[in-house]
Amino acid sequence: MTTAEERLSADRADTLSLIASLSGDWDSVVQASADSNADDEHDPEGATIAFERARIDSSLSRARAHLAEIDDALRRVREGTYGTCERCGGPIAPGRMEARPTARTCITCAAT
Numbered sequence: 001m002t003t004a005e006e007r008l009s010a011d012r013a014d015t016l017s018l019i020a021s022l023s024g025d026w027d028s029v030v031q032a033s034a035d036s037n038a039d040d041e042h043d044p045e046g047a048t049i050a051f052e053r054a055r056i057d058s059s060l061s062r063a064r065a066h067l068a069e070i071d072d073a074l075r076r077v078r079e080g081t082y083g084t085c086e087r088c089g090g091p092i093a094p095g096r097m098e099a100r101p102t103a104r105t106c107i108t109c110a111a112t
Helices: 004-034 046-079 094-099
Strands: none
Touching: 004 046
């Protein structure tokens, strides 16, 4: 059985890899569009390029936010408050922590 810290650390490593990959994708799309004379508005491929940039940007934002959640959860592990609801101070159910290792609130508080 792995500990919460091990699961979070593995998720952190995966998320850092995803961010690196998406950053490479971003650089490729930006470079490809920089090498072209076409503008997004009038080029038939422009909408595709703009969509691809928006998709990568959105994915990067989500990955960075998830990384911040993981880092916060790891901080709570170190401080001994991991698994304790930040609103009511009660325990967060093990099933919730298994499904959502970065959870900061119990199910009751999350629903309100």
